[in-house]
Each structure stands twice: as structure tokens, then as C-alpha cells.
Amino acid sequence: MAPKRKALLGGAATSKAARSSKGSTPGPGTPRSMISDSSDVSENEGDIEIPDEMRKSMVKFDTSSDEHKYSIGRGINDMASRHFDSSRDFTALKPKLDAHNRPLWIQGNFVIVLESFHQLAPQAQDFLVTVAEPVSRPQFLHEYKLTTHSLYAAVSVGLNPKDIISTLERFSKTPVPSNVKGFISACGKSYGKVKLVLRNTKYLLETTDPEVLQMLLKDPTISECRVHGAEQITTSAPKMSGLAIAGTKEAAGIREAEGLNNADQEATQANPTKKEVYDALNDDDDEDDQEVVHAFQIRDDAVETVTKRCQEMQYPALEEYDFRNDNINANLEIDLQPSTQIRPYQEKSLSKMFGNGRAKSGIIVLPCGAGKTLVGITAACTIKKGVIVLATSNMSVIQWRNEFIKWSNINPDDVAIFSSDHKETFSGNTGVIVTTYSMVTATQKRSHESSKMMDFLRKREWGLMLLDEVHVVPANMFRKVIGNIKAHSKLGLTATLLREDDKIEDLNFLIGPKLYEANWMELSQQGHIARVQCAEVWCPMPTEFYDEYLKAATRSRSLLYVMNPLKMQACQYLITYHESRGDKIIVFSDDVYALEFYARKLMKPYLYGGTSNAERQEILQRFRDSSECNTIFLSKIGDTSLDLPEATCLIQISAQYGSRRQEAQRLGRILRAKRRNDEGFNAFFYSLVSKDTQEMLFSSKRQAFLVDQGYAFKVITTLHNIEKTPNLCFATAQERRELLLGLLDDMEKNKSQAEYERENNALMADGNLFNSKKPGARAKAKPRTMVRRGAHLLADLSGGQDMAYVEQNKPARGKKKVAHSDFFKKQQRDKERRKKLVDE
DNA sequence: AAATTCGCAA
DNA sequence: TATATTGCGAATTT
Numbered sequence: 077m078a079p080k081r082k083a084l085l086g087g088a089a090t091s092k093a094a095r096s097s098k099g100s101t102p103g104p105g106t107p108r109s110m111i112s113d114s115s116d117v118s119e120n121e122g123d124i125e126i127p128d129e130m131r132k133s134m135v136k137f138d139t140s141s142d143e144h145k146y147s148i149g150r151g152i153n154d155m156a157s158r159h160f161d162s163s164r165d166f167t168a169l170k171p172k173l174d175a176h177n178r179p180l181w182i183q184g185n186f187v188i189v190l191e192s193f194h195q196l197a198p199q200a201q202d203f204l205v206t207v208a209e210p211v212s213r214p215q216f217l218h219e220y221k222l223t224t225h226s227l228y229a230a231v232s233v234g235l236n237p238k239d240i241i242s243t244l245e246r247f248s249k250t251p252v253p254s255n256v257k258g259f260i261s262a263c264g265k266s267y268g269k270v271k272l273v274l275r276n277t278k279y280l281l282e283t284t285d286p287e288v289l290q291m292l293l294k295d296p297t298i299s300e301c302r303v304h305g306a307e308q309i310t311t312s313a314p315k316m317s318g319l320a321i322a323g324t325k326e327a328a329g330i331r332e333a334e335g336l337n338n339a340d341q342e343a344t345q346a347n348p349t350k351k352e353v354y355d356a357l358n359d360d361d362d363e364d365d366q367e368v369v370h371a372f373q374i375r376d377d378a379v380e381t382v383t384k385r386c387q388e389m390q391y392p393a394l395e396e397y398d399f400r401n402d403n404i405n406a407n408l409e410i411d412l413q414p415s416t417q418i419r420p421y422q423e424k425s426l427s428k429m430f431g432n433g434r435a436k437s438g439i440i441v442l443p444c445g446a447g448k449t450l451v452g453i454t455a456a457c458t459i460k461k462g463v464i465v466l467a468t469s470n471m472s473v474i475q476w477r478n479e480f481i482k483w484s485n486i487n488p489d490d491v492a493i494f495s496s497d498h499k500e501t502f503s504g505n506t507g508v509i510v511t512t513y514s515m516v517t518a519t520q521k522r523s524h525e526s527s528k529m530m531d532f533l534r535k536r537e538w539g540l541m542l543l544d545e546v547h548v549v550p551a552n553m554f555r556k557v558i559g560n561i562k563a564h565s566k567l568g569l570t571a572t573l574l575r576e577d578d579k580i581e582d583l584n585f586l587i588g589p590k591l592y593e594a595n596w597m598e599l600s601q602q603g604h605i606a607r608v609q610c611a612e613v614w615c616p617m618p619t620e621f622y623d624e625y626l627k628a629a630t631r632s633r634s635l636l637y638v639m640n641p642l643k644m645q646a647c648q649y650l651i652t653y654h655e656s657r658g659d660k661i662i663v664f665s666d667d668v669y670a671l672e673f674y675a676r677k678l679m680k681p682y683l684y685g686g687t688s689n690a691e692r693q694e695i696l697q698r699f700r701d702s703s704e705c706n707t708i709f710l711s712k713i714g715d716t717s718l719d720l721p722e723a724t725c726l727i728q729i730s731a732q733y734g735s736r737r738q739e740a741q742r743l744g745r746i747l748r749a750k751r752r753n754d755e756g757f758n759a760f761f762y763s764l765v766s767k768d769t770q771e772m773l774f775s776s777k778r779q780a781f782l783v784d785q786g787y788a789f790k791v792i793t794t795l796h797n798i799e800k801t802p803n804l805c806f807a808t809a810q811e812r813r814e815l816l817l818g819l820l821d822d823m824e825k826n827k828s829q830a831e832y833e834r835e836n837n838a839l840m841a842d843g844n845l846f847n848s849k850k851p852g853a854r855a856k857a858k859p860r861t862m863v864r865r866g867a868h869l870l871a872d873l874s875g876g877q878d879m880a881y882v883e884q885n886k887p888a889r890g891k892k893k894v895a896h897s898d899f900f901k902k903q904q905r906d907k908e909r910r911k912k913l914v915d916e
Numbered sequence: 917a918a919a920t921t922c923g924c925a926a
Numbered sequence: 927t928a929t930a931t932t933g934c935g936a937a938t939t940t
Contacts, residue, residue: 470934548925712933
């Protein structure tokens, strides 16, 4: 048989086949997949030859092949296909006999799949959240992935590799693959060995293992950052005892009476496996007692470099703060108000932070409205040392201060604000400072007071640094904060640990591992955040609009699909419908032009960056209090730092490219709805999308995060009885045509301004108007545009600017001119400035 | 005090 | 795929 096949295929084919197999056949050490037997055979060259076709399909179904490694990329188009990905073929794994009693699968590529409907799922999920990264948590199958970071986090909350493996084994339907076991124990060996400690305003790198110390000292990058002549050996005796997290005191008291600590209590309730795990944690602490600690000092500005390097060496530097044994820094008189009771998930997240009686640095991820502030304050109340709070805007700085006063018994004088208009310090020798990221990053020249304040902040040793909206930190500017201010522990808070760039990884060494991530669905089932119905409304485009869309350039395209009249109708319909139900509605639009147009057309108040502070307050007040005003239009301004608990319905008419963070944040606006605990209450989230345009793609990208959180997006293609909406806008073809013409004019105006700029510059530069035209760019423009632009240019050059043009073409558009006047003014200024530059 | 300008983030 | 536009805060000018 074999020789015959060989003869048929010919030499060329066989050699090609052999070559192509090299990259994909599993090497030693990789888990044996369903095809590993046959590939073993093929490695013995000349024994049996396998035809190309067959080899292709082998590669296709080879779970260990790199080529088909499952990854959740940024460009996922649908959520179903990956469930059929070849790498998700489990046939290679032999299930255990009692597989149905166990809720999860573990694959060789470190992906763990959990049956969320399984009886044991809650326990398994508790455990998985600790050791693995949640990738996707839709309704039935949850997906987690073991990563170095997630294991690092697990180790840092005190789990040891042996227990992780045995617990996984217990929950898994299939045997834990050996490479997964290897990975976990490798991580466990090195993690937690190195610690970054702040002592007497000096940063020390600390380890108990002499070998690790040598390794660190030998590393060129790290020794570079060392402060020489400061090596020291100390003995430390950290003691674990039942630390009560503030706000859980009563519960803690009961537990103590029963002779159990927090962890044990939880463990006995959950399952025996977990109890063992936590027992192991306690053992560890006993061993610590008389160990010798080796440490050396590193430069303040090198902290980021060193932690990053340690991360790369697989010896991540854990930051822990033994605040109860810190006698150097003054204690802060702060405790939660006696009446305050924190919620179970808040307690859980804090127990991760204070898991071994010290404060660990890291990040807690909670959805908006789930009480992030209270978590931060509780952490501060537990540590009871100086606290510095960093927020993104002045508004949230004030909010933080108010929350501190509201939830804790701190003396209001000890909560100081450091911002452009408040530069106070606390009265005592320690306290809380609330400030913004931009205040402490200080690139520009500072006023005298500011720099004095900065010196003060820099010189101190803070017990806790609270980083609000921590996802902004990796931006180049803001990461300076970390080096600038010395804090023993850092707690990052965010709702969406997401960025569209890849800098989110940096947080692992800038702040610390993710300590806890809440499951949105679970919180909404428990009534902590509102239940939300999500829908994507597909609005068809009238043909004349679609024609223009196809012809237009990118920028104009977005204007066209946002201004789609049928979308406006849909928006109007939804507003009418929800207002009649008694909902309060927020309409979001990123495009200020569209925002203004919609709002004026539908006669609703609108709010964007340009509206003055007084007007803002007034509109928001009206929206909050008055039953007359039930709808407001917001630009990006509403994405952050606007708190409107009245809102129960949200309509999105235009959005930023594919920003998942923005989508999540917007949804967050209605999660804290006041009425969420009403019987059968539902909040609504609509995304209006023009059919068959780029918006569809953006929309699906944006939804990825929420879908992973378990939200289901319904697609609505027809709105019932939309034609019965009173005063439906753009109902006639005539109106729509006028709208389109108006739009085209405005687009024209903007474009010609920009082009005038370019040509003007070119003219100034080389004095030749005609050479300045870039052939590539021009080729794309449509003939009609060309003609118009020409005419317009002439008008500009003759000094008439655009006034005549406006009057002539759109007499009835007075309102829109306002929107652009600023733009034109700015253009004008720029033009003049550039002219001046050239003249000089 | 209000307006403008600059730098930065998304 | 990269860009353009928007928002925000600090500093400077009027």
C-alpha cells in the first residue's frame, strides 16, 4: 500500500509534505493530541508517506498547532464562530468517568471552559476568577485563560501551585494537561520570591532566597538601577492574624466567636477544596516567621524599569505593605461610619487585597455604579495611613472628597484637595490628599504654590495610593505619577480594564496584578446594578444618502451615516416611546454637529464641551428634577464624570470608531439607576446604526466587551408603528432631500476650508499653486466636488470668504452656521499665524 | 475674571 | 488602518 501511494504522489509532493509538517507537528513536551500517533509515524522519513490533503486536515485539527491557537483578537466579527474553531475540539481529551459531575474543561493552550449552568459552577467560578483571566462570560459557557499574570495574582493572594493544580483537577472533566501543570508550578516557584518594599522613603528590592538575590544582582538592567553601598540584611517577622477589614467588623466578630477567620468561614460555606487552599495559605505565613531577608536599594526613578525587568525574568516583584507594623508613618484617624455595611462583592475584592494581613498593590475591576469609591475608602480605613487619591478630572476630585466625608468619620479638614484652585494641606501630620493625574505629572512650568505642594507630596511616604479610572495610567504622561510619588501600596480602580492600544499590559508592573474582577451579570442579578436590555437598531439609509455615502471620503461618510434621516426618525420614535413610559433618556453623540442638529430638531436640551459651566448645571438640574425635561443630548462629555442616576434609557446615535471602553462606560451611565430595585425594572440601551455602513462593523467591535460580560444585544430591524409617531421628522422625500443638500454643502465647506489651507501652505512654500495638488488625493474626489471646490476657492481668494456662498445655497440654515463659526475662526487664526511665520 | 493657547488623551 | 476631532486642565494673556 505504502509504496504504491508514494509512486502515485511523486517525489515533489512527498518532500513538500514532509517540510510542511515541521512547523505544526507537536514537539516533545506538547500535549498529545488526537493526531500525534500519525505524526510520529511521519517523522520516520520514508516509512509511510502521507498525502498532502490528509496532512492539511491533520494540521487543521491539530489542537497544539500554533497556527490554530485560539486567541480573542480585536477583530472578532461574530461571537459564534469561535465556538467551532478547530482548537476547541475536545475529542483529544479523555473525559473522566464522572465527567458530568465536574463543571470545566482544561485545554493544553491554557484555556479553561466552564459550564456556567453546572451545579458546581459557582464554586468553580470563585476559584477561576482567582487563578485565571476571565476572557468571556456569556450565558452558558464561560471562558477563562491561565496566564502568567493571573497566576501571579493567585500566588500573591496566597494560593500555592500544588493546590491550584489539585483544585483544577477536582473540577475538570478531563485530566489537567501536563504542560498546564508544568506552567502552574513553574509560576509558583518563582512568584512571590521578590518583593518591592518602601522603607524610609527608599525603595528596596527584597528576597528571602540568596540565589534569587544573586540572580537579581547579576542582571545588568537591575544592577544598573541599584544604589550602591546600601546592601543590607534584615530579619522580618510578618505575622498573619485575623485582620478585620473595615466595614465587615460585625461579621468578623461573629466569625471570631466561632473560632474561624474570614477565609475559613467563606471556605466552609463554599466547598472543602477551597478550605484546603486557604489552610495552605496560613501555613505559609507561619513559616515566614524567622526568615532572613536580603535587600538592596534601587533608585526612585528606576522603579518602573526594575519591576518590568523582574516581570520579564518571571520573578515579578510583589508590592506588599505591612502597615500594621509600620511605626514610622503616622496613623490616620479614620474609620467607616458605624452604619456602613459593605456589599459581599466589595468585601471579596478587599479580601484579595488584604489576603495575608498586608496590603497588596493591584487593581480591582468593578462596573460603574457598583461602589468603587467605597472600596477605595474602605481600603483607606483598613490601612489607616496617609492616603493620596488620584482622579481624572476636577469634578471627580470633589466627588471623592465628599464621599470620604460621607462614608468615613474622618475630620473633613484632613481631606485636602490639590487642584488648580484649591491648594490646601491637611491640618494634622497626616491625612488624605485628593488630586488629579495632571496636577501631579507637571510637565509645564508650575506656579509657585503648586511646586511647593508637589515637593510636599514627593517627600512624603504615603500609605496608600488610590488610582481612580486606572486604565488611563498607561498613557505616557500619566505613568510618571508612579515614580513621582512614593506609596507603600497602590490600589487601582476601574470599570473597564480596556484600551484599544496594548498598553493595558503595562499596568501589571506599574501598579500590580488584577486582584478582582466582578461579573456584571451576577451583580445585576443581585440587584446591585440595574438590569439592562441592549439593542442594536438597524436603520436603513435612503438610497440618495447611500449613494453619497459610497462616493464620499471617510470623514464625510461618518457624517452621512450619523445624519441618516431614518436614524433620526428611529431616535425620535424611541424618545417618544420611552418618555411615555416615564423613562429618563440620555442620547449620546460623539459628533457635535449631529448632536446639535438632532437636539434642535427634536427640541431637547443638549450639552457638549462648549456649553458653559452655569448652563451645564442648569440643564442637568432640570433633567434631574423636572418632569418636563426627560431627555438630554450629550457629547463625549457625558462619558466620564457625569453622575445621572435618574437616567434609565440610553440611546447612542454616534460613537467613536470601535472603542469598547466607551461603550462600556456609556452603558455604565444607566447601571446606577435609582429605580433599579423596582419590581421588574429594566434599563434600556440602544445603539442606532445605519445599515450596510461602517457603523455596523464599529458597532460589533464596540459590543465585544459587553458581550463578554454576558450582555445579549438584540437586533431590531423594524420599529413598530414608527409612522404613527407624532410630528415624525423627515417624513417626506422633499425634507430628506433638503437635509441631504444641506449636509453636502456643509461637508463641502469643511473640506474646502481644509484644502484651502493645504493649498495656501503649499503656495506659500514654493509659490506654485498648481504643483501643490497631490495627484493621489485628487483622484478620489468626485467630479461634483471638484467643480464646487473650484468655485469656492475663488470666492475665498477674492476675500469674500464663505458668506455669499452660504446665503446663496442655504438660506434657511442660520442655526448651523453657529456650530461652525468657531471652527472658521480658528481656521482663520491658524492661517494668519502661519502666514506670519512664513513672512518672518 | 474671562478668553485664549498649549499639551495631552482617546 | 491612521487620522481627525473632541474634551480637559494649566498657564498665560487681555
